[in-house]
Amino acid sequence: MSVHRLSQGGHINRSQRLTFHFDGRRFFGHPGDTLASALLASGVRLVGRSFKYHRPRGIMTAGPDEPSALVELRERSRTEPNTKMTDVELYEGLQAWSQNRWPSLKFDLMAVNGLAGNIISAGFYYKTFMWPASFWEKLYEPLIRHAAGLGRATCLPDPDHYEAVHAHCDVLVVGSGPAGLAAARVAGEVGARVILCERDFLIGGGLLLDPAQESWRKEMIATLQGIRDVQILPRTNIFGYYDHNLLGGVEQVGDHVAEPHPHEVRQRYRTFRAGQVVLATGASERLIAFRGNDRPGVMMAGAALTYVRRFGVAPGKRAVVFTNNDSAYATALALAEAGLDGVVLADFRRENRLAAELRAHGVDVRFGIEVSDFGKDRVTLRTPSGGGDNVAADLLCISGGWNPNVHLASQSGARLSWDATLSSFVPGAPVQAERSAGAARGIVGIGEAARDGLAAGLAAANALGLGGGDIDFPLPAPEGPCAPLEPLWEVKSSGKAFVDLQHDVTVNDIRLAHREGFSHIEHAKRYTTHNMATDQGKLGGLVGAAILAEARGETLEKVGLPTFRPYTKPVAIGALAGGTTGERFQPIRRTALHGWHLRHGAVMRPMGAWLRPSYYPKAEETAWDSVSREARGVRQSVGICDMSTLGKIDLQGPDAATLLDRLYINSFSTLAVGQCRYGLMLREDGIAFDDGTASRLREDHFLITTTTANAAPVLEHMEFYAQTVWPELDVQLCSVTDQWAQIAVAGPRSRVTLAKVVEGLDLWAFRFLSVGEGHMAGIPLRVFRISFSGELAYEVAVPSRHAEIVWRAILAAGQEFGIVPYGLETMDLMRIEKGHLAASELNGQATAADLGVGRMMKKTGDFVGRVLSARPALADPGRPRLVGIRPIDSGKRLRGGAHLVSKPGSGRSLGWITSVTRSIELGQWIGLAMLENGEAMSGKTVHAVSPLHDEAIEVVVSSPHHVDPENVRVRN
Amino acid sequence: MLLIPCPYCGARPQDEFHYRGDATVKRPAPDAGLQALYDFVYTRTNPRGWHLEWWHHYAGCRQWVKVERNTLTHEIRTAVGPAEDTPQLSA
The missing domain is CATH 1.10.10.1100 (BFD-like [2Fe-2S]-binding domain)
Structure with a gap:
């Protein structure tokens, strides 16, 4: 048995021994211990160094309130810094290290900071490290970083798994002390679905400290386990209380073993949507400020009681207990019973009826005393009149009173109200469906708390319409009133x-x-x-x-107190992320042709949630080799591209054309059945929103396309206007993006290729901007004669499940023409050559006129954005307009994002480059740009500067249509 | 996180919805002029207390619903469809 371990009592299993290491030294403990209790049992007092002054620190508490006993837990990838050893359940093989000491815990060179303590006071950093500014990076920051901080975080990936579980219940009870158990039981017995969360690994809270309550605790747990709709979650800390009775918590599933069991998560993030909440979160003991109140050997009185009664540990050899209230009397008594010599109880108050019983147990009870200093194994006692006495002690227990744990109540929106009896704050009137019970609202005594919990549980059930019947189960006897506390915050001394x-x-x-x-x-x-x-x-x-x-x-x-915020105790980011990490970070969208792309060597690239082929390199090909081969193939013969990610919205109803007229700047009621038209939508503020094509399939049936990125926002925009602004329009709309795969076939030989595949449609009579229906081997096809590449081109829409059959049929048909599959890179290259818009131009700042499509705007009739697009600033001809650019020296490259200036060194930007590519047709770099007075600048020279690359090159301004500006090819 | 009583689907968590903003402003008639459109797009009262807002149940029925929410307490009093009458706002 360890030096400080008591021979009996407590909730530990003495028949089994656990081995663990602290700072490389081997220790032993038992199941039921925390790391802190096992170290105290082994006589360890000094466990860490403090944050700023590197003062020696010991174990102050027995739970997550702990400010001092922080360790680095576990090794390598599982390293967890700043872990409260009072909150770590002991397991076989545990490894922990003290923090913030150099070179060692016993001898810390940085403790010299303590001598300079009146210099490193509040605001020290703000006042000292101000100037010169150039000192920051080289001197101040490394200095501060070396000196400050506690544990070190690991840089290795987390090897463990996490998950999220979202639960609903009638009554959520937080805390399993007497109030929580009684609340859960009564609510469960009247038929409520109850979840009881306890942050500790044992159920019972304060009941664990009183052997006389053990039978009631066990009986309550057994009863709760027998109620079908009561769920008990130990090791589950509720960390936050959010709107509409949503609470968040973390269940520590595998933290009490060296490694989580295979196929088991380490932590489980839990949310609870509760009809009613009972907060039985207990109370925290508060400090008294005096000289030396941080030294190893200082411990909260309630924590000392916990170590004796729950863990069977005597936390010292000689003890002084310093209090201003009755609760610490139990600590003094427990320490005396545990065999400590000469326990002194220093009560700040004048008298107390409990003194006689303690004196009978050998406790030296003194009144009107305060502790003015704690030095090395010596407590200085002082009377208000100035008399003093020194008492030898290695343990100094403090109780300044108890603060109800109001954190969750406060987070729920309830104001706090002052309780003069407790000299503390208690939860005020609830804002959400919650109530506090027991010590969490200042009720003192186990029997009293149990009754309060029962009432709270019943009230919660009643509020949900449950209840009635006789609920009667035995409760612990009330303890009766205690003597009043006398507020004491500070014992003044140097x-x-x-x-x-x-x-x-x-x-x-x-x-x-x-x-x-x-x-x-x-x-x-x-x-x-x-x-x-x-x-x-x-x-x-x-x-x-x-x-x-x-x-x-x-x-x-x-x-008052500062605002309480989540989290009630530190939460690992991994737990909040749950399973949404790595490739599961967000759902990945794959087109119907994804498998084909992978099998044919496509380099895939994320685009929003989609994965799209970037290019299809052959062996030994560089990216540019592949892209230039693909682009040449399209421009010279025929290529095929998966366009399925474009947003597709189906509109049906007699007023479909009217709705489109009001959403696009151009007109669609004039579009004949069987025709397509390019369209541009504005936002209501007059800025360009999205572009695409609209095709009239029947008189009352349209299909529109959107850019990939804007598919969801455009649908939402259309639904807003259709449902709320013009609800009288008879039209329905629906996304069909996933239902139809879309395949572009582009290039001078696209028609002869496609004609071999599409049946039921005469492609020679099928003019530019037509839509028609055909089929292939019974599979229905929609064929659009539209072109993003600037070549003679078609897009073929096919029901997704048949996409690959049609794709392969087109490939086979084009084989004799050397058909090439092409990816995003080639598509982008060709659309920049052609001067078509993409997201870099539709950037949320440009108007239709800026983009060179202002002439499309209809002259009559209302549409979204019409009025505000005419604001003078938006109509200013000096605004940046879309232009084409190319370097004067055809050997130079362009940079996207470079700014355009009149001469190098000019501070005023005239515009910026939006898109760049190496052009196949022109054999040099070309780009699109937004440039002030764009059209008027055509043929002139400006400078493209990219300070990041230390580049400034001369470029000549042109039309954005670098290739085929007369639009001949698409009409062939 | 809010629980929004969608008039079509029942109570659903906030993350099934997108927020748009003030549902008390109405899009003016096409000939109402620049200032009226400007106010529709930009001018908001930012009330403290009860407010009527557009929320889009994008991950549910895809209806735009009018939600009466207290900006101070996040309490939600009513939620109705776009064509239904505006509940009376009281401070």
Whole structure:
């Protein structure tokens, strides 16, 4: 048995031994231990160094409130820095390291910071590292980075798996102490679907500290397990309370073993949509500020009680218990019963009826005493009159009172209200469907909390229309009223008295913040970083506020607390990501021809959620080899391209043409059945939104295409106008993007190729901008004579499930002409040669006129964007307009994004390059650009500058239509 | 996260919806002039309290619905279809 392990009692399994390592040294513990309890049992006191001053620190608490005992847990890819050892369930083979010490925990050179403590006070960084600016990168930042911070994060990928589960329930109970258990049971017994979440690995909360309650705890758990619609989730911390009763939590599925079991996740992100919520989150004990209140050996009184009663550990050899309330009497008694010598109870108050019982157990109870210093194994006691006494002790337990854990209630929107009896804040009137119960709303005593929980559980069920019948089960006896607490926030003396141990914030930092004008609680928080550590000021938050209240000369009630925010305890990003990582980060859309592309060596490229072929390299081909071969193939003969990702929207109804007239800048009611037309939509503010083609299949049936990127926004835009602005129009619209695959066949030999495949349609009589129906071996086809490449071209739409049959038939038909499959790169090359628009031109800043299609705008009738596009600034002819450019020196390359200036070094940009490519037809780089006074600049020279590449080249301005500006080829 | 009572589908989580904004503004008649269109596109009151908003149930019935939401508490009082009468807004 370890030196500090008691021979009996607690919730640990002494018959089994677990081996673990801390800083490379081997230790032993038992199942049921935390890392902290096992180290205390082995007599370890010093476990870390503090954030700023590198002061030695020990274990302060027995749960996630812990500010000091932070370790780096596990090794290599599973390294988890800043883990609270009080919140780590011990397992066989655990490895942990202390943090923030150099070269070693016992001897830390950075502790010299402590001597300079009055220099490194609040706002030190703001004031000191201000100037000269050039010192930042080379001197200040490396210096600060070396000195600051705690653990080190791993750079290796996380080998574990995570998942998300979304649950619904009638009543969600948070916390499984007496109030939570009673609430869950009564709600379950009246038929509510109940989920009970407990952050700990054991159910019971405060019941675990009282052997007399053990039978009731077990009976309650057994009963709950027997109710069909009650689910108990241990190791599940609720971290946030969001709108409409949605709560988020993390279940630690595999954190209590060295590695998660195979096929099991490590953590499970859980959300709960609850009809009613009962917050039985208990209370946290608060600190008292005095000199040395951070030294190893200082422990919260409730934590000391927990180590004795739950873990069977005596956390010291000689103890002083310093309190201003009754709760620490149980700690003093437990320490005496655990065999500690000469336990001294220093009560700040004048008297207490519990003293006699403690004295009978050998506890030295003293009244009217405060602790003014804690040094090496020595506690300085002081009377208000100035008398003093030194007591030898290696353990100093503190209780400054208890703060209800109001974090979740506050996050739910409830205001906090001041409770003078507790000298703390309690949840105010609920805003959402929630209620707090037990210690979470300041109820003291196990029996009292259980009754309060029962009432809360019943009220929650009643609010859902459940209830009735006699609900009766035994509850622990009430403890009766206790003597009042006497507020005590600080024992004044020289030296450092901490209010935030994790961020090394002292009472003097708070006062300094006030003196320097940061007197609002939210300002003081940010200036001093008080409450901003991972424990969110659970120990000392209210103490800091009390110091600020004193400095301001106002009440603590008036000063208040800073806003509570998620997360109630740190949450791993991996848990929030769940399964949506890597290739499952977002759903991947694949066209019906995806398999063919892969089998034929396509290099795939993501485009939004889609994967599209970029190019189809043959052996040894570079990307440009492949693209230039594909482009030549199309321009000289015929090529085939998968265009399925274009958005396709089907419109049907007598008013379909009217709707299109009002959405596009050009007219579609004049379009004959069997015809297609290019169209441009504006946003209501007059800026170009999207372009595509609309085809009239029948009098009351249109099919429109959108750009790939805008498929969803365009449909949403159309639905908005159809449903809300012109609901009188009789038209229905529906996306058919996934239902139809679309295949472009382009090039001078596209007609002879396609004629061998398409039946039922005479392609020689089928003119440019026509749409018709045909078929291939019984498969229905829609054929559009439209061209993005600028060549004689067709697009063939085919029901998706038949796409590959048709694709292969076209390939076979084109074989004699040397047909080439081409990808996005080639498509982009050809459309830039032709001067067609894509996303880089439709960038949300350009008007129709800017893009050179202003003449398409109809002269009569309303359409979206008409009125605002006529605003003077948008109609200004000096605006950047779409132009073509090419380098004067045909050997030079162009850069997308380069700015156009009148001469190199000119600070004023006249425009920018939107798209560039190497041209097959012209044998040099060409581009599209937006240029002020675009048309008037044609033939003139400007400079394209790209400071990132340190390049400035002369370019000549031209029409955007580099190839076939007369549009002869498409009409062939 | 909000729970929006879609009049066609029932209560559905917010992530099935896209938000558009103020549903109290109406698109003016084509001849109403520049200022009227300008106000329709840009001028908003940004109320504190009850507000009527357009939400699009894009991952459900694809209907635009008018939702009465309290901008202060995120409480949702009613949700109706686009053609239905606007519920009376009270502060």
